[in-house]
Amino acid sequence: MIITYHGGQCFKVSFGNTTLAFDPISKQAKKLEPVKFGADVALISLRHPNMNGAAQVSFGTKEPFVIDGPGEYEIGEVSVRGYGVKTHYDGEDRYATIYQVRMEEMNLVFLGALKEPEIDPKILSELGDIDILFVPIGGGDVLEVPEAAKLATKLEAHLVIPMHYDSAALKAFLKEEGTEGLKPVDKLTIKMKDVLAMEGEVVVLSS
Numbered sequence: 001m002i003i004t005y006h007g008g009q010c011f012k013v014s015f016g017n018t019t020l021a022f023d024p025i026s027k028q029a030k031k032l033e034p035v036k037f038g039a040d041v042a043l044i045s046l047r048h049p050n051m052n053g054a055a056q057v058s059f060g061t062k063e064p065f066v067i068d069g070p071g072e073y074e075i076g077e078v079s080v081r082g083y084g085v086k087t088h089y090d091g092e093d094r095y096a097t098i099y100q101v102r103m104e105e106m107n108l109v110f111l112g113a114l115k116e117p118e119i120d121p122k123i124l125s126e127l128g129d130i131d132i133l134f135v136p137i138g139g140g141d142v143l144e145v146p147e148a149a150k151l152a153t154k155l156e157a158h159l160v161i162p163m164h165y166d167s168a169a170l171k172a173f174l175k176e177e178g179t180e181g182l183k184p185v186d187k188l189t190i191k192m193k194d195v196l197a198m199e200g201e202v203v204v205l206s207s
Contacts, residue, residue, distance in 0.1 A: 001104055003188040005205035006031045006124040008050050009112065009136060010164045012039070013025040015104050020183045021064065022110050022134065024097070026053030038062030041075050043082075045112025046089060069097055078103045083123045089141045091177060100127055105192050109132040109157070113164070124155075132196045133157035134162035137173045145169055149176035158198040159190075161205060170204065177202050 001015045009023035010032075022038035025032045028049035038059035043054045047068060065075050070084040081101040087096040098119070101108040109130045132205065134144035135152050142164050145203045152160045162173055174180050184206035 001106065001191055003161070003205065004134075004186070005161075005163070005207045006033075006035045007207040008046065009134075010035055010051075011110075011161075011163070011205075012037055013108070014034070016077075017060065018078065018103075020078065020103075021054075021057040021103070022072035022176055023112065024053040024057045026048060026056060029053070034124075039064045041078060041080075041100050042066045043080065043101070043110065044068040044097075045099065045110065046087070046094060047072065048089060048094075054149070067099075069095075081126070083120075083126070084121065085123075086113065088115055088128070089113050089115070096105045098123065105129045106195060108132045108134070109155070111136060111143075111151075114143055115142060117143060119151075127155065130155055131158040131192075132159045132161065132190075134161050138165040138169045145172040146175060149173060152177075153201045156204065157200065158179065158195045160200060160202045161188075174202065174204075 004012045009024050010025050010053045011022040013020040021042045025035050027034045035056045039057035042054040042057050042064035057064050070082040074079040078205045081100045082097040084095050096113045099110040135148050137148040173180050179202050184204040
């Protein structure tokens with residue numbers, strides 16, 4: 001599995017011939033650069049220009065299957081469950097989606113534009129043993145650093161990947177996690193055996 005970060009909450013996750021796009025950035029986004037790559041599946045956690053650029057990941061021979069809300073989905077070897085949560089983003093009360101994605105025997109959980117750290121116990125019980133957790137840490141419209149760090153610890157993910165941050169929030173998050181000085185990497189290439197050897201490790205991906 002190869003994971004790359006494209007700013008905001010946008011990640012490209014590839015394995016074999018399959019590519020997933022989490023929260024692709026649209027052309028209408030005001031402060032983020034729109035993305036452009038091909039994906040088989042586009043997962044949109046919030047219907048906002050910063051995250052709903054499904055058209056931006058229709059490229060070449062790939063036309064994405066778009067998932068933009070709660071429910072259960074099966075796309076080839078990818079299994080997705082979406083859980084609806086209330087949030088407040090860009091000055092409005094909205095509904096966002098937490099995604100649980102199972103592929104290559106890994107359990108990925110993408111928290112999306114989560115504002116409050118309290119997640120319904122019913123949802124928590126469904127998430128299971130999390131291999132890779134994508135967590136927003138930037139504050140403001142999403143989790144503040146201390147809340148994000150506590151939630152990451154609570155969820156006991158093997159690997160934590162922060163998103164939706166500026167340099168100050170990242171520095172504060174790494175301090176909370178006891179990983180000050182951690183250098184960002186351009187991409188993460190990882191296998192199940194690598195993940196299982198981790199215990200709450202943090203990886204920062206450069207955009």
